[in-house]
Amino acid sequence: MGKPAHPGWSFWIPLGGLLLCGALVHLPTLGHPYLPGWDEAIHAAVAGNLARHPLMPTLLEDPLLPVDYRNWQANHVWLHMPPLPFWQAALSVGALGRSEFALRLPSLLLFLLTLLLVGVLGRRLISPRAGLLAAALLLCSPFAWLLVQGFAFGDLTDIALGFWLLLCFFALERALAGEGWRKFALAGLCQGLAVLAKSALALAPLGALLLVWLLPRLRFRLDRRVPTSGLLAYLAFAIVLPLAWGLYTRLRWPVEAAFEFQAVLAHVTTSYEGHGQPWDALFNSLLGNLFLPLFILPALAGTALLSVRALSQRSTRQLLLPLWILGTLLPLLLVQTKVPAVLFGAAPALAIGMGALLSEGTRRAPHLLPLAVMAGSLTWFFLAERLAGAFGFLTPIAADWARDPSLPGQLALSGAFAGAFWLVKRSARVWPALARGALGDGRVAGGVGVLIVLCMFLLALDEHARTRMGFAAIADYNPVRATARAIAGEPAAAVLIEGTGNGRQRPDLALTFLLGASAQLVPARELPRAARLAEPRGPALLLSPFRRNAPEVAPPAPGSGWFVYRLSDGSLPPLAIEPEAPPARSRLLSCAIEPVRVRRGAALQVLLRWRLGEDARAVRLRASFSPVEGGEAEPPFPRPEHFPRAGLGTTLHKLAPSGLLWGERPLGTDLVEWSELQAGRELADGFTLFMPRHLAPGRYRLRLDAVEAGRERPVPGARRCPLIEVE
DSSP states (O other), X not given: OOOOOOTTHHHHHHHHHHHHHHHHXXXXXXXXXXXXXXXXXXXXXXXXXXXXXXXXXXSSSSOSSOOOTTOTTSOSBOOSSOSHHHHHHHHHHHHHOSSHHHHHHHHHHHHHHHHHHHHHHHHHHTOHHHHHHHHHHHHTOHHHHHHHHTOSTTHHHHHHHHHHHHXXXXXXXXXXXXXXXXXXXXXXXXXXXXXXXXXXXXXXXXHHHHHHHHGGGGXXXXXXXXXXXXXXXXXXXXXXXXXXXXXXXXXXXXHHHHHHHHHHXXXXXXXXXXXXXXXXXGGTHHHHHXXXXXXXXXXXXXXXXXXXXXXXXXXXXXXXXXXXXXHHHHHHTTOSBOOTTXXXXXXXXXXXXHHHHHHHHTSSSOOHHHHHHHHHHHHHXXXXXXXXGGGGGGTXXXXXXXXXXXXXXXXXXXXXXXXXXXXXHHGGGTOHHHIIIIIISOHHHHHHHXXXXXXXXXXXXXXXXXXXXXXXXXXTOOTTHHHHHHXXXXXXXXXXXXXXXXXXXXXXXXXXXXXXSOEEEEOGXXXXXXXXXXXXXXXXXXXXXXXXXXXXXXXXXXXXXXXXXXXXXXXXOOBOBOSSOOOSSXXXXXXXXXXXXXXXXXXXXXXXXXXXXXXXXXXXXXXXXXXXXXXXXXXXOOOGGGSOOHHHHHHHHHHSOTTTSXXXXXXXXXXSOGGGOOTTBEEEEEEEEEOOTTSOSEEEEEEEEEEETTEEEXXXXXXXXXXXXXX
């Protein structure tokens, strides 16, 4: 007989497969050019600046015009977040160069390590199956994908928080397993690093350790006591790095540091920047945001299962997981501001809890309560639209549950399934044969559990695919990237970008990151002053959406509508104004598209050059693709089935600029000040269009229609646009 296979391979091979899947899912799109104004463009600029001076976090590098230190989206010294995630990204950028791929690579590496540690910790504390299910759940989370890819609010900061908290609890578990004070010291070091990732949201390990140290001293029996020496080692190593950084910033930038400390407190007492949510959102929509609404009740039931398991076994090590979750959730009940990623620090523990629950529900003889939770949650997914109206009465006490009754609906249906399963179990006295088949050896119930879990994972994978498809529609949008490539070799101590932004787009910060130069978005009225202030600093460039009477350093390019000029003597080149009377209607001068041969689901970069008319401020542009062989024109928008559902779909719409996913776009795509769209000027209008997946292969012409006061008319000259070959 051959030597039997080592049973450990039944765990490590699937876990390795999950890590490989994680890498394959993320790597192809990790370098996409889109840098959302909320928040990745800000984080990219800070990380890029830290690559040059690691101990001075700045956003607007060496600003020309005065900035308000209270505006974290447009200040100079940037202390709005702790520095660790930005140091990680700065290290990658310094080693690999200034690229979006280098910016996001640390997030991917930390996320893959998080999957690994979740699997191992779940195996140690629960079972190999629970560990694998937990890692798979985290991998299937669409929100985690968005964080790694930089789309979601929080991006690299929350990925870093989740990893360092997990490593802290991992070290604590090893310390409690008897590996000595060094593991307590390592856990304390990780606690300090977690605080340097996201300040107060990282304090759950400290609370958990203090409680398990205190409980045996209050005569609550646990299998292991935390030695006081271990607690002191933990505290000593936990406090060093945050205290050092806090003292450093307080001494060097006292005004900015004091204001940001007050801003942290304002998160507790106010709806900071409109991110306030009711208390019940913590147990409903914010949990659903982490994984999917389908997993809201399983996440809470998994937490309860972890608690019952730890308390029944009096296990100090197992008690760490529910204390991690509760130490995140319960303090947030007192906090008014709850951003979408506020619970991501507890995502690894929640995943392990759900892994434990799903493991219990898929055993050969499963526990019926976990099975009822799984069945009720899955059933609610299909009945939610029909039954949601029944929970409107909750509005006065639980506004989030009334708006989106995922948790109460899943609870109600799970209760019904639990009652049904109890009746089946009670019927064993009457139908013993049924009892032996369904409840005795558990084959039928176990098979049902496996089927339910497979359905839940299939739904999660479907939502993951929809999320990737939906965000692919904006992934190629970066209005400054082509210009950045064109001027990469030009000496520039300062770059002035004429125009404005609306939060979705921050070309100044994207250019700061890509070039490593000081770039600032300047309103037209401030341009002369900024040009004068730029002169003493050395060579300066002006990016203007309008043609001026001066030699061009670089012309506008498809997708990037700026003329680039060299500033000299502190003065601006004069605008090129048409000498004759301006037209009543804006006139299209030229049209360029790249690429002209494109696959479905990809993006087109477009450049329209206009002679502005009297209608420039009122007109909006609608684009569509008209088949050359004849047929109805198709708008350049994805269909609903290519969008994520619910909350993530809302996030996608908030990030997309006007006209990219719906409706019409103004001339200049919100980057040109409305007051500057004056008749007679020549405007470079660069933008991105999405090639929908449902278009049939063939040749198409870009059709442009002007919409003014509700009336639509074709744009003369649109036939200047080259034909598009769709593969």
